[in-house]
Amino acid sequence: MDFAWSPEQIELREQARQVAADAVERFGRHNDSWINGFSKDFAKEMAALGWIGLTWPTEFGGQGRPPVDRLIIGEELIAAGAPIAAMWFADRQMGPTLIAYGRDDQQAEFLPGMLSGDTTWCIGMSEPNAGSDLASLVTSARRDGDEWVINGQKIWTSFGDVADYIYLICRTSSDGPPHQGISEIIVPMDTPGIEVRPIKDMTTNQHFCEVFFTDVRVPLPNLVGVEGNAFKQTMRQLEHERGGIDRLVSNRALFQLACDRADTSDPRVRQEIARLESAYRIGRILVTREVLGQAPTGFSAATKCFCTEHEIEVAEFVARVYGADATVWNDVVHGLLYAPGYTIMGGTSNIMRNILGERVLGLPREPRA
Template structure:
């Protein structure tokens, strides 16, 4: 079997200083934000908060300085992201752009696009949507039917994307689409950089189980794209999107989505003790620490221009499992009807969100197929 390697990465005193700086800022910035709202974390949209992070140099951290970034290490970025998620900061406005769209544009965009868009991402003022899933084609991206046909001076885009988080707020979307025929199931795809203000684009809300609007269905009807909308090489979209998914699937957001509930649980348990609680919390902490080390290791491999598709899929699968286990662990330790309104509201928020944890970024079934193939099991 091809077991993925997770080299040990450690932080030093300089990283500790950065962590304390971010934590101190968040202590003040989130003082009045209740735990039930902080439990929304990377679904919480606050453009002003994202712009403030940009001013502090905490977005676009690994981008080269010539494109408005900070030229800092992936470990430093990982530390900032950890602190934001652990505190339940509202990061949705900049999240997609900073996490995966910026690396795609850096690797495949034109010089003009890099100089125009990347500084705005680093400033927290340019927002992106993900154009991958479609009706009838969720995690199975190879069945995508959205098509961009060549026309004079560019491409004509037609099709529909679904579950596009905050597309109604996005300035751009990177759209995975067919641009040609291929005998290979994974061939004939490309990625397009789409300006969301173009004519022919319709964004329709899709409410989640809590009745909230962050998902959307986006329809493209004869949308005319310029030639430079093509990112990278035509027909190489599958390889490019797999590299993009390594960024999407390996970060701390894949195991910290329920973290605010842990904080509320510990607050309610303070002074109570109990063998069952200690045992459950110990196992949960061990799982968190392992996932954190795995995520840090993938960050290091991405910095070396590696393509850790297998490793990131393992993290995403294990992380989603833990995130969904946390409300169940909390239920066993402390009944959700406990006389603490803040805990009860946070618990309810996480319970409603939990089913999506094993769907977003690739379903559990698709991920386990990737893992099995990567390990040589099928």
């Protein structure tokens, strides 16, 4: 198999590298920048380049470019720490979901704002008692005339305090198995009855938020897809979320800093750098298979598991290289403290292994005692 990049792809990568470097110069470098680096201004610059909706079909306002082009651009932007968070969820997840499941009027209303970088979206999935097990969610939406009335709570909702819309996963029926009765509804964040409480973590980030819904009313047409049968839609969203380049290169910049600082006269250090670089390249192959649609259904769980655990190993290497300096607060240490989140966000590694074993490999469940 030929793993070489085409001349056009090499040129695109160089362009993306220059754009990323310029963005870091103006907006600063951000660890895990697709979730920590928030800039509406840069989102609009991305839109002007045509880099939002790059792979979306042209009839929906996208560029219709190959998925590998988005991988190249995303890799360079995230590896450098450019602030792409204001547009990333919409580009990665919400836009493709609306294209796949939304009605014509929904696509016409919401896609242009995503493509222009004007609207930021958050995702209302996890709840205090329904993290990786989304089928346990209880946030409800009941019909009342021509409106949905929403009550409940979401947690770990990134950008809940700055988003224009929340793409809400909720329960519209309690009948049948837990996976049934789940629906997806678009809710403007300025709707009365919504309360957002940012959560500050130990790195001082506060993009995670609690979102409370108290008799929040939105029109019935804000439902996306089939009422009560959206669990498959949500799982498709998670395929977009778990198998992307953002799960591999979030702390790539720290790795480069550590390589520059490391004592490479020590063969053990050289061996560790080689091992991490090899793992990075394996992860890129896994991600490439995902974006090209060559991976088995559900295999994004394995891709996320491998890539995010690699990021943890990178963080441990960086900490060893920096030694005592890794105890002094700066942007490098910020990235090291953030590292435990890599294997939690988007589903824990334990859950990913369960998905891989049960849904991909078809392994039997261990009988309970």
